[in-house]
Amino acid sequence: MKLNCTHFLGAFVHIATRTGIETTQDELRRAYALVEDEAPADTLIGMARELGIELRPMQIEWRAITQLQGAFPAMLMLRDGSFLIAEGMVADTPQGPVILARDAGAGADEVDIALDQQRFERLCTGDVILAKRRYRLNESAQPFSMRWIVSQLLLEKTVLRDIGLASIITTIFSLFPPVLSMIVLDRVMVNHSYSTLAVMCGAVVLLIVFEMIAGYSRRLYMEVMATRIDGRLSLYLLDRMLSLPLDFFERNPTGLIQSKLSKIYQIRSFLTGKLLQTGLDLVVVAIVVPILFYLNWVLTLTVLGLACMLALIVYYYAEVVGKRFKAVVAAEQRKNTHLVESIYGIKTIKSLALEGRRRGEWDARVAQSVEARFALGRTANIPQTISVPFERLIFSGTFLLGAYLTLVDPSAFQAGSLMAFIMLGNRATQPIIQLAQLMQDYGEIKEAIEEVGSVVNAQPEQTRIGTGLRQPISGQLTFSDVSFRYAPGAPLALDDVSFEVPTGTFLGVMGRSGSGKTTITRLLQGLNPQYEGIIKVDGMDLREIDLQHLRTCIGVVGQENFLFSGTIRENIGIAKPHASFSEIVRVAQLAGAEEFIERLPQGYDTMLSEGAANLSGGQRQRLAIARALILDPPILILDEATSALDAESEAIINANLMRIAQGRTIICVSHRLAMLVAADNILVLEKGRLDDIGSHQELLRRNEIYQHMWHTQNRSTEVMNFDRIAIPHHQ
Ligand SMILES: Nc1ncnc2c1ncn2[C@@H]1O[C@H](COP(=O)(O)OP(=O)(O)O)[C@@H](O)[C@H]1O
Ligand SMILES: [Mg+2]
Missing domain, CATH: 1.20.1560.10 (ABC transporter type 1, transmembrane domain)
Structure with a gap:
């Protein structure tokens, strides 16, 4: 049997990549001299075997195909000689069993295709190639089995x-x-x-x-x-x-x-x-x-x-x-x-x-x-x-x-x-x-x-260890046309978002709950790599940067931060095991935590129970900020870091914010606009879309969502608040 090389390689590269073998069509064509349009099946099977993938071609009817269960992925030949990749099967749908397949030729916009019996028989020839990764016994990367x-x-x-x-x-x-x-x-x-x-x-x-x-x-x-x-x-x-x-x-x-x-x-x-x-x-x-x-x-x-x-x-x-x-x-x-x-x-x-x-x-x-x-x-x-x-x-x-x-x-x-x-x-x-x-x-x-x-055996995070970029990061960020959804079929959590953050500036992020604020910070940390568009850090594509390196360059404080059992000192220094005591004290001061730590009977040696139940919310938050600052990260993310706090704790953290911001890029997500007034730029998100970006003054003048929220939050104390906090940056 002869197979069309382009069609076959397209599907094969897809399967190879999924099983952890990095290769491309061009590479394979060159290595195995596949210059003709068609190649004998045996040659291709031999090539696959050398790469560690066992291929087994077979002719199969619909009735038998539903018994394949564990045999996915498999290539299904279509009547035009191209292939679909069958990835799995749902046995009990109203239409009977359905094969989930994708079109390898469709490139980045691969679509999931559901094949029921009728469609299968109409589209497919019944030629199926089963693929199975073979590991040598001593191969460390082989999956658990x-x-x-x-x-x-x-x-x-x-x-x-x-x-x-x-x-x-x-x-x-x-x-x-x-x-x-x-x-x-x-x-x-x-x-x-x-x-x-x-x-x-x-x-x-x-x-x-x-x-x-x-x-x-x-x-x-x-x-x-x-x-x-x-x-x-x-x-x-x-x-x-x-x-x-x-x-x-x-x-x-x-x-x-x-x-x-x-x-x-x-x-x-x-x-x-x-x-x-x-x-x-x-x-x-x-x-x-x-x-x-x-x-x-x-x-x-x-x-x-x-x-x-x-x-x-x-x-x-x-x-x-x-x-x-x-x-x-x-x-x-x-x-x-x-x-x-x-x-x-x-x-x-x-x-x-x-x-x-x-x-x-x-x-x-x-x-x-x-x-x-x-x-x-x-x-x-x-x-x-x-x-x-x-x-x-x-x-x-x-x-x-x-x-x-x-x-x-x-x-x-x-x-x-x-x-x-x-x-x-x-x-x-x-x-x-x-x-x-x-x-x-x-x-x-x-x-x-x-x-x-x-x-x-779940797909591990791509750490790019050894291959990823580890250049020092100064903190310039660019999002270009970034779209993202958490799962196939879920609504877009981010929809074509573009903005830029110059090094060392303060970016505020506001928007209703569920508008995608946290999602932006997650993408930036490389937690969800399957986004579309490009995110750049200092001009480097985020996907090229070594994940560990990236994350040590980004300090993150969320709404709830997990503190481990151990002393306060250990907790602050957890990311830097050899931190000197003076370093610990410096970041504690910066985070406004020193004041309460020193009042504790054992000071920095106070034991925290798991989850730090023996501290107040505001105290925990300040420790979390100190902890995030210990590596002196060029980028700091505060995601609703003060939202759950009482007014006094919030005020303490706010008062330190400008000092904390010195020399780094800050992304501050908050629905309390008072916290964002001093920001160089504020993103306004609405249902995953970027509604507007501008300074407090600009947004107050032109953006409805911003105006609405500002007025709701400051209705009673509008004048007073203005006096207190509006020290406009850009005037
Ligand atoms: N881990 C997750 N898994 C699936 N969907 C999520 C997850 N986190 C958030 N979402 C969805 O993404 C959208 C944006 O969420 P998020 O960025 O957390 O909003 P915000 O921080 O602005 O409140 C929401 O519709 C939410 O339902
Ligand atoms: Mg959030």
């Missing part, structure tokens, strides 16, 4: 080897008691052989000592491996979590993230516990089964047959039980989310007297969880009951059958051998049943891996 975990386990190769060795030794020792009883019953008792008994005694003592040593080492190695892997997983988790963009946390409830992440330990204990154990036990089976056959093949077949029946029962019910188990997990997660939310929102719950309501919701969730658990227990009870006869038969049945065989032909099968058989038989049947159980657990674990993966 079973493969990743196995690669982590393999890092402990030597420990694993030692565990295996110790396990095999203990296993061999555990074979001894059956052999012992066989020898004692068949030889010692029958022949009255005291010398054999004495040898046996010596052997027992020796074996006990060896078994202790081997058992000790095995448990020790297991512990070593478990703790090492735990350590590595913990580091990995926090690392990945911190690298996620802010909006990931805004979209997902904290409790859910937490409970998903905690699954990683379940996975670890499965791998180093049950899986390893069953693996080792299967080695035992391989050793024991031949011995069993040697002892008596009729009994061996009987026992193995029964064990397989048991395994089948366990396996058959595994799926049903698994489904119930999923329901339990989901119910537990809802419970957990509710609990975490109640803790975070406790202030609001108390002040709105919502305790009763929260408790009611909690009751409902607990009931759901209890119900799910009960359903699980009830379902799990069935296989447990059905398996009883088989379990009993394995022991008693074999015993009776063996006794019969001994009676029939005492020379072929003796009492001692029967004893040994019963004891060994157990060692062989248990692992077989465990294996079936393991398959069920594996399903759960796969689920757990997906849940952990849904957090840690």
